[in-house]
Amino acid sequence: MANILLTGGTGYIGAHTAVFLIESGHTPILLDNFCNSSPKVAQRIEQITGVLPKVIEMDVLDTTALTEVLKTEHIEAIIHFAALKAVGESVEKPLAYYQNNVTGTLSVLDAMQRAGVHHIVLSSSATVYGEKGVPPMREDAPLSATNPYGQTKVMMEQIIRDVAVAQKDLRYAMLRYFNPVGAHPSGLIGEHPRGIPNNLMPYIQQVAVGLRERLSVFGNDYPTADGTGERDYIHVMDLARGHVLAVARLLAGNDSFTVNLGTGQPVTVLQMIHAFEQASGQTIAHTIAPRRAGDVASVYADPNLAKQLLNFTTEYSVNDMCRDAWVWQSRNPNGYEDA
Ligand code: NAD
Ligand code: WQD
Numbered sequence: 001m002a003n004i005l006l007t008g009g010t011g012y013i014g015a016h017t018a019v020f021l022i023e024s025g026h027t028p029i030l031l032d033n034f035c036n037s038s039p040k041v042a043q044r045i046e047q048i049t050g051v052l053p054k055v056i057e058m059d060v061l062d063t064t065a066l067t068e069v070l071k072t073e074h075i076e077a078i079i080h081f082a083a084l085k086a087v088g089e090s091v092e093k094p095l096a097y098y099q100n101n102v103t104g105t106l107s108v109l110d111a112m113q114r115a116g117v118h119h120i121v122l123s124s125s126a127t128v129y130g131e132k133g134v135p136p137m138r139e140d141a142p143l144s145a146t147n148p149y150g151q152t153k154v155m156m157e158q159i160i161r162d163v164a165v166a167q168k169d170l171r172y173a174m175l176r177y178f179n180p181v182g183a184h185p186s187g188l189i190g191e192h193p194r195g196i197p198n199n200l201m202p203y204i205q206q207v208a209v210g211l212r213e214r215l216s217v218f219g220n221d222y223p224t225a226d227g228t229g230e231r232d233y234i235h236v237m238d239l240a241r242g243h244v245l246a247v248a249r250l251l252a253g254n255d256s257f258t259v260n261l262g263t264g265q266p267v268t269v270l271q272m273i274h275a276f277e278q279a280s281g282q283t284i285a286h287t288i289a290p291r292r293a294g295d296v297a298s299v300y301a302d303p304n305l306a307k308q309l310l311n312f313t314t315e316y317s318v319n320d321m322c323r324d325a326w327v328w329q330s331r332n333p334n335g336y337e338d339a
Contacts, residue, residue, distance in 0.1 A: 001025045002251055005075045007060050007108060008082030009053075010037040012191040013123065013180055015045060016240035017079060019189070022049040024244050029073050031066075032082065033059040036194065038336035044188040060104040063111050070115035077119035077247050080108050083152070086198050087127075087294070090149035101152035102159070109163050112170075119250045121173045121243060122160060125153045126232070126262070126299055128176060135266070136302035139176070139258050146294050157258075164256055171256050173246040178232035178262030178301050180239050182321040183328035190328030191236075192335025200269060201233070201321075205329040208282040215284060217269050219291035224298060228269035232262040232300035235316030235324070245310040262301025263314045272318070279322035280330075 004021060006014045009030025014037075021028040022045070030042065030053050039055055046052040054073075058065055060082045069075070083101045084090070090097040105122075112120065129137045130144030145151040157174055164170045181201040183190030196212075197203040206212040220227035242261045249257070267275075273284050306312040316324075 002076040003027045003074050005029050005078045007031050007080050010041045014081040015041045015189045016236045017243045020240045020244045022051045029054045031056045031058050040336040061107050063107040066111040067114045070117050079121040081123045087147050087149045094148040097148045102155050105156045118169045119171050121246050124174045124176045126178045128154050131296050135298050135300045138302045171250045174258035176260045180236050181233045182235040182324045185324050187327035187331045204276050207284050209333045215286040216289035220288045222297035226268050226270045230266035230268045230298045235321045238314040242312050259306040260301040264301050264303040266300040275318045276322040280326040
């Protein structure tokens, strides 16, 4: 049982992972600057688990303060979630993305070296497979990026690999998430992006509760079952459980590894809309719009390596994803603001 620092720990995936870590007997410590989250999430985690996790307000760029935290909290592993993640914004503000995501990762690795922490799990992304990959995506596919956000993830991975060559005792797990959706089935924690959602599922959720009028379906002339783009949506509960397996594998003394976390099952935009309508009983008004720049027809994981290394397979269906997203969104139409 370990003390584990979650950078970006009050964010969407961090909060769900904290729940699983607590339920597995670990002690997660959530470090965040709240640029895209709320400290109120800690009370919600307590409501779910009975344990109020420690939250530290800090920027990962503050290497000196971060080093102190690693020492004083006796941290054995870091799960590095903290990053900016909006693709469109990264095109507008590349410096902010490289600074936060790449320099942030350098800072985390520097602090780990200074404090003698040897295990890191990185939030990577299917975005590192770029636009030329042919699904199902395998971990040994060449990496590339089509936007500054994706580029930061390629760079974050490369930096960690390079540092691990030099520091023989460093062990890493790169987790390449596909499309995380859904919420804790309690409806107490979930995702509430600031401003207009970039991603499909939060947009659908906001149409369902009346925050947005209608969804634009970006393209219906792709070579897929119904012409709309297909992706590998993974329930955040499955994703969070994957982190516990990954950190346990590292702490057990195994070698570094890189795995996809996805279901391996592609789902189109229209299929997702229909599943959400079924689960919520709401009608999702939508219009076919032109393709979105940078989108590809189909992205889904080859989930076999995660099965082999972590014995990880997903348990939640698309209907579960929609049901839990709806419970969260309908009970918290403004996210944590009303908490
Ligand atoms: P999120 O925005 O909800 O969580 C990220 C957290 O990091 C936020 O709480 C934010 O306040 C914090 N943060 C950002 N910069 C920080 C800094 N400099 N110092 C301290 N805290 C900082 O996003 P999420 O969906 O939970 O994503 C977590 C990680 O997973 C990110 O690295 C993201 O790139 C990656 N990822 C997300 C998705 C997705 O679709 N959600 C897909 C693939 C990968
Ligand atoms: C899914 C499908 C859209 C919105 C992005 C990032 C990726 C990763 C996950 C972090 C596509 C369609 C969407 C809308 C739509 N994030 N869509 N109308 O593009 O697969 O991945 O999030 O690492 O890096 O690029 O996810 O949810 O934006 O889109 O029709 O309003 O939904 O065209 O086919 P994507 P998404």
